[in-house]
Amino acid sequence: MIIWRGWGILTVVILALVGGGVTLAAGTLLESQGAHVGYGFVLGLVAAAAANWVLGRRLNGRPARELVDARTGERVLLRTSHSLFFVPMQWWSVLMIAAAVLAFLAMLFGGDSGAKPQPWTGVK
DSSP states (O other), rough: OOEETTTTHHHHHHHHIIIHHHHHHHHHHHHTOOOTTHHHHHHHHHHHHHHHHHHHHHHHHHHEEEEEOOOTTOOOEEEEOOTTTTEGGHHHHHHHHHHHHHHHHHHHHHOOOOOOOOOOOOOO
């Protein structure tokens, strides 16, 4: 079950579309240059985090609407919240950056050279 408020569900959409698109494009470009394709994944996460941060700040930074109760004169502020799992959407970008850092460190110290495996020919 996914819990969101306002446009918070866009965090998932941004991660899938922006992150996936940049990962695919950068991974293809890096592979053609002989570099580790995992860097494309890191770039995809960073791009998704940046887009999500900008959109989240813009949506959650809108000014509150002030209403006044006619009987009591009490002022009430109405503010729209855009969140995913009760976390404002711009703060999900911090998690995306943390995942990008972990993926980068795993590529550096994980022992995988990024070399392509040789195709299996069926002959021993």
